[in-house]
Amino acid sequence: MGSTIGYALGMTVPPVSRRDRKKAATRQAIADAALQLFLERGYDQVGIRDIADAADVSTATVFKHFSGKEALVFDQDQDRESELIAAVRQRPSGQSILDALRQHVLDTWPSIEAHPQAAEFTNLVDSTPVLRAYAERMWTRYTDSLSAAIADEIGVDHDDLACVALARFVLDIPALARGRQDRRAAVEAIFDILTHGWEPPSKPPAP
């Protein structure tokens, strides 16, 4: 902490040259304008042209920085992926992969929602089908890199089925925990299934 260097592998590095700084600023201006407009009017009520105007750039520039309209909402997803991989690769020696994943998920994912704007943001995503779909896909896109990390740690082939399956199941967690009152308990319960196997939940006592 406090060090000016020392960025985790793969995390966004601060721009060095003037050009890179301006580029980053433009990107940020676009993302900010987009988020503000989306929160104000709703995703479907905002066009790319509105965003471009608000950020004072051309529409072509928007697409130079973002792959599509949905991506405007999820800038910074790159970091989320890097942290996940790091949690597996740099776990304390002796800790199992499953435990490392559980710990990481418990430590970081529920607390992401603790930010002040986060409630509105979550609401935006949840109430916009195309954004929910995109978010789910975003997670499962990480399946390959996470499973590769797991396989590396164990010393098996990158496309080992058990590793791919575990990665996929872990990445399902955000979708499964969405909307639960107690997210932490949900995460624990899911990891229990992954650790010990699925068993029929007990029926509630008859009234």
Add this chain to the structure above:
Amino acid sequence: MGSTIGYALGMTVPPVSRRDRKKAATRQAIADAALQLFLERGYDQVGIRDIADAADVSTATVFKHFSGKEALVFDQDQDRESELIAAVRQRPSGQSILDALRQHVLDTWPSIEAHPQAAEFTNLVDSTPVLRAYAERMWTRYTDSLSAAIADEIGVDHDDLACVALARFVLDIPALARGRQDRRAAVEAIFDILTHGWEPPSKPPAP
């Protein structure tokens, strides 16, 4: 078998009136034209107009029958869902839910690919990113109804987390088994994880 009635719950029922028959015929004509053109030229090289022309309807009619371009490729997905639910609800007494699901998946999903045109079809989907994405989402869309069926069978609440998680994990199987040389073995391995929990796969012997 051989009965002229006796359709499984939720399966497509043959149209009764002349109007319904014509409607179904139009829908089929569109789906057929679309699939043929897609297989001939590739998904991205075929426009909605081409399909409409080939089926001799207007483009507006295409969208009256299908929610979007991707849906043209996966007509009949309704039946797939119904079969899955039925496999859980109408399983032999004494069989566990997990076993019923494994059996159903082993019996039906790999054999779907046994049809003659199936190879081309699979190739079309696999080689078109937007179709792969759509197919994955199609499966996970069934999560709610499958988990509801599971929860009903056990006698717990519809949104019971363990049931939702199991449903989701099972519906991940098509994505996980895609591209494997031995799909049946893959399905078995995944159900093993779901039944007994995940364990690190053993390393191959050092060379």
Add this chain to the structure above:
DNA sequence: GCAAAAAAGTACAACGACTCTACTTAGCGA
């Protein structure tokens, strides 16, 4: 320093998926 390469941005036209509106046609039920 300066010229030239490289990269960011712009304006504008165009394409394709999809929607909307107003209209026609065909089946159906009384």
Add this chain to the structure above:
DNA sequence: TCGCTAAGTAGAGTCGTTGTACTTTTTTGC
């Protein structure tokens, strides 16, 4: 047979996204 309803059509329009050709800014090699 008379209307009602639903299917289908024509055509214009919206919106996300891409391509082209051009300008501006920053970097780089001499």
